[in-house]
Every structure is written in C-alpha cells, then in structure tokens.
Amino acid sequence: MELTTEKEPAGKARKEKDRVHVFAPATVANLVCGFDILGLALDEPGDEVIMERSDRPGVKLLKITGDDGRLPLDPAKNTVSACVQMLLKHLNREDVGVEIELHKHMPIGSGLGSSAASTVAGLFAINQLLGQPLTKQELLPFAMKGEELACGHGHADNVAPSLFGGITLIKSYEPLEVVSIPVPKSLYCSVVFPHVDVPTRAARQMIRSKIELKDAVVQWGNIAGLVSGLFMSDYGLIGRSMQDVLIEPVRAILIPEFYEMRQTAMAAGALGFGISGSGPSVFAFADNHPTASDITRQIVQHLQSKGIDSNGYVSAVNQQGPREL
Template structure:
C-alpha cells in the first residue's frame, strides 16, 4: 500500500462471553479507539500522542501498542524501522471491554497495511498478544483475536496457537454498561481459584459447546441457555456493584443473557434485535441511576470486520 500514514478504527471487545473464559471473544461496533501509524525517517518506534488517557506511558516498551509493534518489527527483520503512533482512546483502560487489546491490535493492523500486508491475521494476533502480556501478565488472545479478525472468535489452543472465527447471527446485538470504577485484569485474575470441581468443569464445557452450536444455527433460545458461567463469574461478581440485580432485570426485559465483560467492571447482555438491546440499555440505566456511580452504556451490533482503515 503506497502510503506513509494509515489511520484505523480499533474496536472494543467482550472477552470470555460468559462460559468461554480466555477462549471466546467478540468484537463491538462501539466503542473503539482511533490510531494512526506513520513512517518516519528516524529509527525506532515513537508514540507522539495519547488522547483520552494521558496517564498511559508514551515509552514504547511500557505501552501495549509499542510492545506489539516491537514484536511485529522483530519478526519482519527490521527492528529499527522508524514508526510513529498516535492514539485516541475512546475505550477507558481498566474497563473490561478490551482497551489494551484495541491499542495492540490497532497498532499491528495499521503497520501491516502500511507495509503492504506482510503478515497473516494469525501472526498479527501473536504480536498483539505481546501487548496483552504487558497489560495483564498473560498473553491471552480472547480480546485481540476478535479485535483483529472480527465477529466471534474461539481460541482452540495456545500451544500451538489455533484460532477459529465463528459464525455471527445477523440479528444479535450487545448492550454493555461500563461502571466508572477500575478493575485491573491482573487483580481480577489473582482472585480466581486455581482448581475447579469436575462437575463445574463439565457444566462449563457443555455451555461452551452449546454457545458455538447456537451461533451456527441462529438458535437464540439455546444461546440464552448457554450464557452461563459457573466457574469465573461467581468469584468476580463481588467486584461489580448490583451485578446480579442488573443481570436479572435485563433478562426480565427481554435480554437473552450475558455476564461480566472480560475481567470487569463492564457487564454485557446479548439481545435478539435492536429494540430488545435498547430496552436492555434502559433497564441498565434504571438500575445504576440511583447508585451514585458514573457509568456509560453502549448499544452495539457485533462488529464482523475487526480493525478497519478509516
């Protein structure tokens, strides 16, 4: 691509999708970051501006976009290539809707477009995972894979990395509420149990299989039943104000179901059709308005494209 500058939209993502801890994720149409990567004459990566999150480091080795680009250039065999990055953060760090993944994914997709697409999507996911390693201590892919590939993705294996892009039902919508409190991914991981009971694991496996089947058959009833997490959600729910009340009232209003988005504090609910998704948003508003906690609500289709040039 004959250009010295590429600007992209990098979508927010919902990871885990209830039962699929660390293996299933989906991309959102909103919110999303805007990023620009441009060639420069001086060697090395620079991050010249970060709008919307000025507290994030501009030092490439301490910023997820910089770390992902370092992995990209190392594999390219040109570690000293000059690239400059600007970031407009519309996804608040610590929100649970893939802030670090958006920066990591947006940077490597933009660089790939800038340099004529030398790498496959799976390679780009690998590079973006290094940003996730910096952010959370674990190089997980359930945010960066849907951010790059679009739609729903399944990580079948990490060793070796094996990614599957799943089917997305046409009329599926997502409503996300982001309470303005911070839950760090690393902290949310520390409270998880290291062992689970076999009966819980069996129930969770059944739900993961049912979720994938529901996506391919457009079976919204099955999808609703599959959106159950018996392993991670019971532990992390304590971090999120009014979590169970929110979930119950959204389902009463017509939502299919949902759960904690990533490590929280955001909560996602899925609905069939925009009307139900907006009813769900209204219920979220009713639950949170009296609580004295600032929050944002997003109503979004599933983003089937992933990071895209703008």
C-alpha cells in the same frame, strides 16, 4: 497458528504508505461460560491509531489522548509501540521510522479489551503502512505479546476477535488455533461500563485454581451449547447456555449491583447476561436492536439511581475487525 475459517491469501506485495489512520474494536471476552477461550468484537467503542513515517529510524509515540495520563509514552513500555517495534524487528525493517498517535475511546480497565484494541490498531496500522507483508493470522502472536506486556498474561480472547472480527474460539494455545464462529443475523449486544474500579490482575487472582468435576461438566455443557446455538442461530439455546458456575460467582462480588443489573436485563428481554472480560463492564445478548437498546437504557438508569455513573453501548457484532478510516 491458523484461523479455522476461509483463509486469507498469503501476504502480497502492495504499495507502502506514508500515513494511516486505523480503528480497532473493543471486545467482550469469555461470553459468560467461555473463560479465556471465547470473545467477540463490537462496533463501538474502540481505539484509534494514527501512524506516519518519519525520516529517522525507530518508533516514537508522540501523543496519547483519552487515558487521563495513565499510559506510558516510552515506546518500549506502551503496548502499541512495543508491538510495532517487535514487528519491525521480525521483518528486518528496523530502518523504518514511524511516529504514532494513540486515541483511546474506551476506559482503561473496563473489561472491554482496552489494551487489546490499542495493540491491534497499532499492528494493523504498521502492517498497512508496509504494504501488508503479514496476514492477520501472522499478526496475532504479536498482539498476544502486547497482552502479556499489558496484563502479564498473553491470552488471545480479546486480541483475536479485535483482529479478526466476529466471534472467535481459542481452540488451543499450543499449538495456537483460533476458530471463527458464525454470528446469528439478528444478534445484538448491550454493554454497560459502570464507573467502578476492578483491576484485571486482581480479578484473575480471585479465580479458583481447582474445581469440582460436577461443576466442570456443567461448564463444558454450557460452552458446547453456546457454540452450537451460535452455529444454528438458536437464540433459546444461546440464552440457556449463558451460565457460568466457575468464574462469575467469584468476580460478581467485585461489581456493585451485578445481580440487580442481571435481573433488570433479563426482565427487559435479554437472552443472557454476564461480565465482559474481568469486568466491571457487563453485557447482554438480545435478538433485535430495540430490545438491546432498552436493556442498555434500563441498566444505565438503574446504576444512576444507585449513584453510579456509567457508559452504555448498543452494538451488533463487528465482523470486520480493524479498519482504515
């Protein structure tokens, strides 16, 4: 796998650490028309992992917060610890012992890449602890294994932007090739998570297995237009390309007030609006921070008027990915 952008230097021997505290960002996947191939990283929210060496070999998951008790502490069943185990085995470092705390700062099943952020935080943490033996490109397949464990499908549209930062395009899976897309300078995201339940697996099962050629042509044009708009910082083209004729019409049924939220966002100045990942979170692009803030505020207020609680965020595109705190 190769990230088609300026390459990182090959892993160099660095001093190993005894403790690291890592943040990894939430993500918006698909970007409306780019089902399973496009995604971006957010400045907030995100998940944190604290990892310390222990005297006994093996991986131990000590504590999870923010999950309402829904995630397993069994190291083999939690994506964070399971991926760390895989990485240690790959490096022939199973003599290493680590203890992990996972602190969730986003809801599970939010459509914001919750499992991806946790997995990326864990992999980045163990790589930092061991002196960075692997590049981010080499960490990606392990992160995809975490997605497979979490939701049954090892896609990269969440883990790639969380790991690399910025906007990423999955050009192909066989072979795995990830392309970094330029981020327009004034591009901001409004993100709202309505407190309704839309299980990822159920949302995927609703997707049509066959599509008409005329619909595919429309979708291909929108994907090409969106990528071109991002490269050229053409906000008008970005907005006109944020149309999905394949996935959104089906998934929108599962999200209360979806079309009303879209109308609210567009009236407030959004470039485009759509579902984040499999939902229920929604997002909008704006070309300045005040407009993005206003969009988030108005959507949250609209949901509140309908008796639906929500979390709202305003974020630039995170171009760093995971970082040590």
